[in-house]
Amino acid sequence: MLLLLETTIAFVVIMLTLSFLTKSLTSLIKNHLDYYSANLKGEFEHLIKASVGGTWEDWQKDVPWLKDLRWDRLGEEFLGKENLTRILLAMEAPLVVIDSLDDRIKVHLQNIKYAFETRTKNITLALGMGICLILNINAFTIWTTLYSDQVVRGKLIEPAKIEALLHPPQQAAKPKQEQDPPEQDKSLQEIRQNFMSQVSKLRTDMSFGVGRLWSKDFPQGEAYRQHGPWVAMLFEFTGSLLTGLLLSIGAPYWHDLLRRLVALRPTRK
Amino acid sequence: MAEQKTREVATSLQSQLCNIIWFLACWALLVMVLATLRLLGVTVPFPTYKIAYVLLASLTLGLVVILGVLPSTRFGPPESLPPDVQTREERTRAPQENGQKTIQEAWQTIGDGLQRLRDREAQGTASATSQLVLNLRPNIRRHSQTRPGR
Numbered sequence: 001m002l003l004l005l006e007t008t009i010a011f012v013v014i015m016l017t018l019s020f021l022t023k024s025l026t027s028l029i030k031n032h033l034d035y036y037s038a039n040l041k042g043e044f045e046h047l048i049k050a051s052v053g054g055t056w057e058d059w060q061k062d063v064p065w066l067k068d069l070r071w072d073r074l075g076e077e078f079l080g081k082e083n084l085t086r087i088l089l090a091m092e093a094p095l096v097v098i099d100s101l102d103d104r105i106k107v108h109l110q111n112i113k114y115a116f117e118t119r120t121k122n123i124t125l126a127l128g129m130g131i132c133l134i135l136n137i138n139a140f141t142i143w144t145t146l147y148s149d150q151v152v153r154g155k156l157i158e159p160a161k162i163e164a165l166l167h168p169p170q171q172a173a174k175p176k177q178e179q180d181p182p183e184q185d186k187s188l189q190e191i192r193q194n195f196m197s198q199v200s201k202l203r204t205d206m207s208f209g210v211g212r213l214w215s216k217d218f219p220q221g222e223a224y225r226q227h228g229p230w231v232a233m234l235f236e237f238t239g240s241l242l243t244g245l246l247l248s249i250g251a252p253y254w255h256d257l258l259r260r261l262v263a264l265r266p267t268r269k
Numbered sequence: 270m271a272e273q274k275t276r277e278v279a280t281s282l283q284s285q286l287c288n289i290i291w292f293l294a295c296w297a298l299l300v301m302v303l304a305t306l307r308l309l310g311v312t313v314p315f316p317t318y319k320i321a322y323v324l325l326a327s328l329t330l331g332l333v334v335i336l337g338v339l340p341s342t343r344f345g346p347p348e349s350l351p352p353d354v355q356t357r358e359e360r361t362r363a364p365q366e367n368g369q370k371t372i373q374e375a376w377q378t379i380g381d382g383l384q385r386l387r388d389r390e391a392q393g394t395a396s397a398t399s400q401l402v403l404n405l406r407p408n409i410r411r412h413s414q415t416r417p418g419r
Contacts, residue, residue, distance in 0.1 A: 119338065122333075122337030122338050123337075123338055125333060125337060126333045126334050126337060126338055129330060129333060130330055133326040133329070133330065134326070213319065214319075229316065230318050230321075232318075233318040233319070233321060233322050237322055237325055237326065240326075241329065
C-alpha cells in the first residue's frame, strides 16, 4: 500500500511540474493574444447596441472620446454603472435603459468572465496535448517507471523537494535598480548553470520514456517487440493524449492532491 | 432581434464548419501526397508508424485548436432588446407621430362637444354656458379648419 501511495505522490509531483510548465506557456500566449480586451470591447458594443442601437460611427458622434480608447489597457472597471450612465446619457438613451443598467452590466461582466475562462481552458488543453504529443510524454510509462524503480521514486519524493513544491519560498524581490549589473549577470549565470545541471541530471536519472517514440531503437521492451511497432505507436499516442488531458486539469488540482497525499503519508508509515 | 441572434449563431457555426472542412481537406491532401510518394517508391528516412503518429497528432491538435481556441471571442448570443426600449430612429420618429395623434384626438373631442351642444340648442335645452360656447362656435370652427387633422 505504501508503494502505491509513494508512486501516486511521485506521479502527482511530475504532473504538477508539467502543469506549471503548461500554465506558464498559456500565460505567455494569453498575454500575447490579449483576447480579454476583445471580449470587453465586444460586450460593450452589445450593451450599447441593445440600449440605443446604431453603430460605432453614431456613438462616436455623441461621445467623441470613444475613438481614443485603448482597449488593451482597460479592465472590467470600464463597465461600471457611473461610466456607462454618463455614456448612455450622452447618447440620449431612454431612462428605462439607465434604470435597468445594473442588472445588464452584471450579465455582460459574466459573459466576459465566461468567455475568458473558457478560452484559457481551451488554450491550456491544446498546449498540454501539443507538448505531450510532440515530446511523447506518456502517463502510463511514467507510472510504470515510478512503480518499478524505487530509486527514481525516492529521488522524486524527497521531503525537501515536496516542501519546495507545496510552499515555494517567498523571496523578497529586490528592485531591479538596486542590483548591480555584474552581480545580476553572475546570479543569472549561477541560475543557468544550476538549471542545466538539474536538466542533465533529470535526463540521465529519470527519462520516464519521454520522447521514446522518436528514438531509433523504438520499440523497446519485450511487450513492445511482441505486439509490433503499430500497436506501440497507438499506445504512445493514447498515452500522450491522456497525459495532455491530465495536464489541462490544472496546477491547482494537482497541488491540492499532492498536499492531501503528503498529509496521508506519515500516518501510514 | 431574435432573427439577428439566429443569424449570428448561424454565421458562427458556418465559419467554424468552413474552418474544419478546410483543415480536413489539407490534412487529407497531405496523407494522399505521402501515400503517393510511398506508391512511387520514394523512400523517406522515417518509419511509416512514426509518420502515422505525426499525422494522428496533427489531426487531433488541429481539431482541438479549431473547435476550442479559434471560435469567436464572444460566447453566447447577445442580449435581446427589452420590449420598452426604443432604438434611436424610433425615438426620433415617435414624438412627431404621437403629437399628430394627440392634436387629431383633441379636435375630434371639440367637434363632438359642439355637435352635442348643437343638438341641445335644437331641443331648446341649452344652458347659459352652452349658449356662450355656441356663440363662440364660428371662431372655433374657423380655427379648427386651419388645423391639420380636420
